[in-house]
Amino acid sequence: MVSTLSNEIRELRTRYPEPRSAVMPALQLAQERRGGWLPEATLREVADALELTPAYCLSIASFYDMFHLEPIGETVIEVCTNVSCALNGAQQVVEAFEAELGLSAGETSPAYTLRAVECLGGCGWATVVAVNNRHRLRVRAEDVPALVAELEGREPPVDDASEEEQPDDGDA
Numbered sequence: 001m002v003s004t005l006s007n008e009i010r011e012l013r014t015r016y017p018e019p020r021s022a023v024m025p026a027l028q029l030a031q032e033r034r035g036g037w038l039p040e041a042t043l044r045e046v047a048d049a050l051e052l053t054p055a056y057c058l059s060i061a062s063f064y065d066m067f068h069l070e071p072i073g074e075t076v077i078e079v080c081t082n083v084s085c086a087l088n089g090a091q092q093v094v095e096a097f098e099a100e101l102g103l104s105a106g107e108t109s110p111a112y113t114l115r116a117v118e119c120l121g122g123c124g125w126a127t128v129v130a131v132n133n134r135h136r137l138r139v140r141a142e143d144v145p146a147l148v149a150e151l152e153g154r155e156p157p158v159d160d161a162s163e164e165e166q167p168d169d170g171d172a
């Protein structure tokens with residue numbers, strides 16, 4: 001039986017001059033329909049619907065960061081570590097997420113996938129972090145605990161520095 005996904009991809013294919021032109025939107029559609037990642041069987045389904053080889057579809061899916069070849073967490077956090085972000089503390093941002101989530105970059109838990117990725121196209125607003133494809137701009141390592149608390153619906157942690165007593169100005 002031909003799946004709904006196969007039919008949708010065949011329909012998609014008619015909008016492009018040749019099957020190869022449709023491979024990116026077809027993979028995006030397949031990823032959406034299959035829980036956010038592309039199992040081998042789904043790559044074969046895309047290939048069959050476009051009359052391409054599975055190897056060709058895999059070569060595209062493995063090249064681009066937006067395609068996932070393994071299961072992902074409910075929330076995908078991607079930290080840009082390319083030049084502009086690297087110069088603005090991206091590595092510290094990655095390490096802050098690792099500490100906060102208990103994951104290393106590249107790892108997945110049921111709740112989160114944490115990734116260090118190439119340029120997210122917001123170089124003037126470094127460091128850029130994408131949370132389920134929504135970009136957060138000018139993220140600093142010290143912003144990470146509050147960002148994770150927000151994602152989990154918790155109150156942001158108290159910033160110890162702002163709790164410190166102000167110096168006595170001598171007027172008392």
Ligand code: FES
Nearest residue numbers: 080085120122123
């Ligand atoms: S270098 Fe980070 S968004 Fe471009």
